[in-house]
Amino acid sequence: MRRPWAEVIAVRDRERIADVIAQEVRGAEPGEVPERLCAAAVRLLPVSGASVSLRGEGMPVPLSASSERAAHLMEVQATLGDGPCLRAAETGTPVFASDLTTGRDATRWPVFAQQAAASGVRAVYALPLGDRAVCVGTLDLYRDVPGELADDEVRTARLVADVLTVALMALPRGEEAGRQGDGLWLSPLATDHDEVYQAVGMVMAQRGVASDEALSLLRAHAFAEGRTVLDVAHEVVVRTTRFDTD
Incomplete structure (x- = not known):
């Protein structure tokens, strides 16, 4: 019995996504994995940048970014204590700000929206790393033009976030990290x-x-x-x- 064409397409999409992710992380050291996955997200999606931050006491801890601009926008949200990534971390659900220049998204986070737009970013899509029960951080995607992600693009973003969640949970920490070198799995952004x-x-x-x-x-x-x-x-x-x- 033949599979429905839509199912065939979905399988092919998953295979393509998995191949891009595998290419990016091949040969990576543990501490390089988050940055490589940010690069994979930029390759797979219509976005100009990506960043990863961990939940911390009182504020997010920037972990990795695909560019200096993405890293800067992580720091802006950490400084303001406000923005899509903080909301996604708090709720354990995706937070999509498809137009930071006008309307509801611009008024939800007015200062962040202004600073993001000033840097050339018009939309931010924040996905939790985990769920409502356990959220370890967020994957934040940045785009230079306003607009919503298509359904297949949302599925791709969720898959990258899922892979990133698994990777972060598997990275050495605590005593294990100490045996392999203090802070081995943390990027300079996090240790700073x-x-x-x-x-x-x-x-x-x-x-x-x-x-x-x-x-x-x-x-x-x-x-x-x-x-x-x-x-x-x-x-x-x-x-x-x-x-x-x-």
Whole structure:
């Protein structure tokens, strides 16, 4: 009995997607896998960039990106504490902002939308790595023109997110990572964010506040100066910026 033509097409699409992913990750070291999968997403989908971030205490931790612009937009969302990727991580469901220049998407995240548009990005599609029960982070896709993803493109994006989730869960961590070299599976983007947590602790001590308020102070300072929270955190850690003086 012959399979329906639509089923044949779906099988062929899955095979094509699997082949592109396999090409990208072949020979990759554990820490390179997220970046390679970002590259696969850009090859497979009508997007100009992709990034991956992990859920962290109070803010996402940027893990990898396909370009400097994608990495910058990750940092913008981390600084603002707002944006599609944070919403997707909170809910464990996809969040698609198909037009950041006008309408509902532009008003949901007005500051992020403005900064994204200023960088040339008009649409963002954020997919959770996991589900409502367990979400370890997000895959964020960026496009230079407004528009929704077609149904087959959404399926492709979900497949890449699923592969990325499995890859992240399989990467060495904890004692296993220690045996293979500290931080082996973490990219420089992620390890740089250690300074944010150091800075939060220092602001807590300087101002006598809880961690969430300390993070809010860092974010507010960064936003007021048009910089990222990572930039301000570095200054706090090296003691060129303090929060115990008015």
